[in-house]
Amino acid sequence: MKAILIPEFQSDPSTLRPSVVPTPTPQPDEILVRITHCSPQHADILHAQGKHQNNNAKRGWCFPPFVLGYDFAGDVQSAPTSSKGRLKKGDRVFGAAIGAFAEYICVKESAIRRVPNELSNETACAMSGQAVSYAAVVNIAKVKSGETVMVSGASGGLGSVCCMVAKALGARVIALAGDAAKAESMRRNMDVDLVVVMEGDWIKQVMDFTNGQGVDAVLDNTGLVNGALRCLAYFGRIVVLGFAARKGVMEEVKMNKLLLKSATVVGYRFGESGRRYSGELERIWDGYLGMLKTGQLKPMLYGKYDGLEDVGRALKDLADRKVYGKLVVTVADIQETARL
């Protein structure tokens, strides 16, 4: 099969091209999936460069030689009898596992879910990584109708879905953008109430929009707690989701800033939370997929990427911060009959 193999760490993942490697053979407890779509993200760049915490020689994760990629959708080729008939050949599935930039992947059942009938594989693939946004807005920030919510990294995979979920709950949404050109695209393509470019007097723009009250909740995908505190209403909440803009250098926050506004600042680690609280994880997926099935959330797809040959270009567009929403690479042509 074709796959994006990392024989050794690559400083420039844009040069990656598919190689021919053996098609994987499933272990007795594994499912073989033919991949129809994959969705490159920033973590894939770090994985390829050897700069991610997952690059673990001892555990053998993401350590050369390995096949790159994480989010995917596809169809089941073979399933073990231990899957108790839950999944069978031909079922459409989506999920996340290292090795997704390939024509086939072997995964444990826990790594994948069935694609709901209403959704295409492309939509499922584009949205597979963002249940975290749903959970952060609904369960952690506990956003209510009528509140004002600010989202940093709003053009990104997590940020764009944070905006959509907050809007679906009836909140007013302020989306933060890195530059004016991106902000223009966001104004055209996103259903938000205000797009603010993070330059000059951006905090004043947020305060003016909220009549000086500040925002009720912030979903922080970039590492912006100090900025968020300055925009926050009294008793406001900040959910720390990621540090996309920090280049590995974490912020220092003066604790009196929290006290002065009776602020709540809470971190949220979706993967670990799901591993510890599986019942809650199922409720999150039900809620998230429910919003997707009813069309309250729609993927924001950037560009067009055909075949594993386009993975390098996709990674370059991500690295150049051109992308808003999600990239999806079509790996195999299938007839998409789903509505959404």
Ligand SMILES: NC(=O)c1ccc[n+]([C@@H]2O[C@H](COP(=O)([O-])OP(=O)(O)OC[C@H]3O[C@@H](n4cnc5c(N)ncnc54)[C@H](OP(=O)(O)O)[C@@H]3O)[C@@H](O)[C@H]2O)c1
């Ligand atoms: N907490 C969790 O469980 C969890 C789960 C998955 C991911 N994450 C983390 O959440 C963060 C967002 O993930 P994502 O998938 O939404 O990423 P993404 O799609 O790459 O989006 C990140 C956004 O941040 C902005 N940004 C600002 N400075 C940046 C920089 N130097 N490089 C790249 N982007 C920059 C970009 O928007 P502008 O260009 O408009 O500024 C971009 O759209 C990441 O740090 C990721 O590791 C957390």
